[in-house]
Amino acid sequence: MHVKGHFFPIVSSNYQVCVATISDTHIEVINDEHVIARHAISSLKLSSGMAGLADELNFEDGSRFIPQDVSYRWPFKENNDHVMERLEKSKWAILAAVIFTPLFMWLVLYKAVPAIAVYSVDTLPRNVVEQMGEQSFTLIKKIALDPSELPAEQQTKVQAHFTSMLNALSLDQSVYRLSFYKSDSFGANAFALPHGRIVVTDDLANLLADKPNALKAVLLHEMGHVVHQHSVRITAQSAASTIVLAVVFGDLEGVAEVALGTGASFAQQGFSRDMEREADSFALTQLESLGYSSNDFADAIEALQESHTSENGHLEKVNDLLEYLSSHPSAQERIDNARK
C-alpha cells in the first residue's frame, strides 16, 4: 500500500515529498527509494479524522507524515478511532442533535436551574442571607434612596400596623423591619430585601394615606416575598444559570448569544412572575385571616396602577403588548384574582 504525502522531520519546517508504505506491523516513509523513517504501527498515537482534512500521522519522535489525499484514512485505524468524524457526518446524529439540543437546553434552564436554586436557598445559612441583604441595601440606598420626608406621626402609625400584623402572624420582629425612604427613581413603590428589610417609599405612603388597609395589603405582599425567600431564590437562580451557561456553553459562541440569551431572560421573567403571584396569594390569604378583605389588595393595585399610568399614559397600549415580557403579572389579572 503506497500513500503519497509530505514528511516533516523533527522540529523543522523543511518538508520532503515522500511515499509511505504500510506492512502489517510497520510504516516506512520513502524518499527517492531511501527509507527515511520507519515506525511500528503500535507506537502511533491515533486520533479521529476531521471532515475534509488529511489524516496525518504523528510519530513518537515528533516527525509527521501528511497524506496528500485529504479523504484518505489509514486502514490500520479501527472504526472507533473515527467515531467523532462518523458522528459529525452522520445524518441521524445531526438530526438528533437539532431536535434534542433545544430540548436539553430547556430542561436545564427551566427545570434543573430552578431546582438547584430552591435547593441552595434551603441550605444557605441565615448570616449569609443577612449579609446579602445588608450589602444590597447599602448599595440601593446610595444609588436610589433619600431620607424620608414623611411626618413622624404618619410613620409611627404605619409602623404600628406593621408590628401588630407581625405579632398576629407570629413573624420575627428582628427579621421583618420596615423603613421609609423618599425615592424619585422608584416612585410609588415598595420592595423587600432578602433579609427581611421592607422599604416603603414616601410616594406610596402618601398615595395610600387614606386607605390604611390597602397599605397593609401591600406590606403583606412584601412580607410574602420574604417568607418565601424570593430575592434569595432569584439571586441563586440567576447565579446558577450564569454558571450553568458558562460551564455548558462556555465555548460555543453564537448559540449562547442568540438562543440562550433570550431563553435565559425569559426563564427569569417567568420565574419572577410566579413569585409575584405567590406573594399576592400570601397577602390575600393573610388579609382574610387577619379579618380584612381581599378587596383591600385590589384597591392597592388599582391605586398603584392609576398613579403609574397617569405618569406615562401614552405608553399604556405598548405596555399591554409587552406584558408578556414583564416581570409582574398584569395589574388587571391581579385585581381580578383579588376580587373573585
Added chain:
Amino acid sequence: MESIHPTPSETTPPINEPAEPIFSGKVQFSGKGGEFFGIWIVNILLSVITLGIYSAWAKVRTHRYFYGHTRIDGHSFDYLATPIQILKGRILAVVVFFIYTFSISFMPILGLFIALGFIFLMPWIINQGLRFNLRMTRHRNVRFAFKGSYGEAFVNFILLPIASIFTLYLLMPYVIKRIDSYIHSNISYGDKPLTVNLKGETYYLTALICFVVSSITMVVFMGILGLFGLNLVDIENQQNLENSAAMVMLPIFMMIAYVLMIAIVSAVWHAAIRNHIFDNSHFEGVATFKSELKPIPFAVLLLTNMLAIVFSLGLAYPWTKVRTSKMLADVTNVTIYPGALNLIDTAQEQQSSFAEEAANVFDIDLSIT
C-alpha cells in the same frame, strides 16, 4: 529541496537584498458550511448532555477544523492543544468564576473588592491566554510563540485605557494602537520575531472616519423616521400621540438602526485596522503579508450574518463562521521567502491553559486576526 537554496559560494546576494520569494498568493480556506454544521451541532449536543465536560473536546474539534482548513502555500495550520489541557483550565476557571458570581450575588460589597483584585490579575491572564493560543498554533511543523511581560500588559490593557477615560476617550485610538503593537510585536514564529511598525495616525484617521460614518447613519435614520411623520427631537411635545402603532414600531426601528450602525462602523474599523496591521508586519526573511479587506463587502457580510443567525434561531451560525473565514482568507496575501524552510521550532516547555480558559469564561476576546 536543496536546489531551492542558492549556495552562498556560488551566488553571494548583496546584503539587504531580499531573496526571491518561493511563494506568493492568497490564503486558502477550504471549510464548508455543511461540514462544519455537523461538527458544531453534534458537539453542542454532546456538550450539553455531558454537562459541559465534552465542551473541551468540542473546542479542540472546532479549532482543528478551522486551522486545518486554512492553508498557505498548500500547508495547513495545526491546532495542537489537547482536550485535557482545555478541560483542566476550564475547571479552574469555573471554580474562580463560581466564587466571583456568588460573591457578587450574595455579598455585593465583597464582590466589588474581588472584582478590583481581578484588575491586577487581568494582565497575567491576557498574557497566558495569548501564550497558550500561539504555542498551540503550528504551521509547516513550526510553532508560534508569545513573550509579552506583565508590566507592559498592565500598562497597555489597564493603565492606558483608564487614563483615556480622563481624556474623554481622545486617547483611545492611541491606546488601541499600543495594544495591537504589544500583541503583535511579541509574536514569534519559531525563532523569528514578528516585526511590527504600526502608526498612530492610521488609528486616529480610522476613528474619525468611523465617527463620520456613524453620524451619517444617524442622520439618514432620522430622515427616514421623518418620512413616517415621527420627530425624535420633538418627541416630548407629542405626548398625546394617538398613533400607538408608531410608538410600538419606534423601539424596533431604533434597534434596526443600532444594529445597522454597529455593523457598518465595526466593518470600517476592522477592515482599516486589519489591513494596516497585516501590511506593516513581517517575519524577516520568512514572510510578508498584505490584507485588502474592503469595508462595504465586509459590512454586508456582517449584516447578513446577523440576519441569518436571528432568523434561523442560531442554526445558521456555522455557515456564517465559514463564510467569514472564507472572506478573510480571500483578502489576505502572503509572500514566503526561503528562510521559511530553515526555521527551527523552539517552543518546548508545557503551558497551562488556565489563563486562556479564564479569559474565555469571562468573555474577554482577544482575537489576533
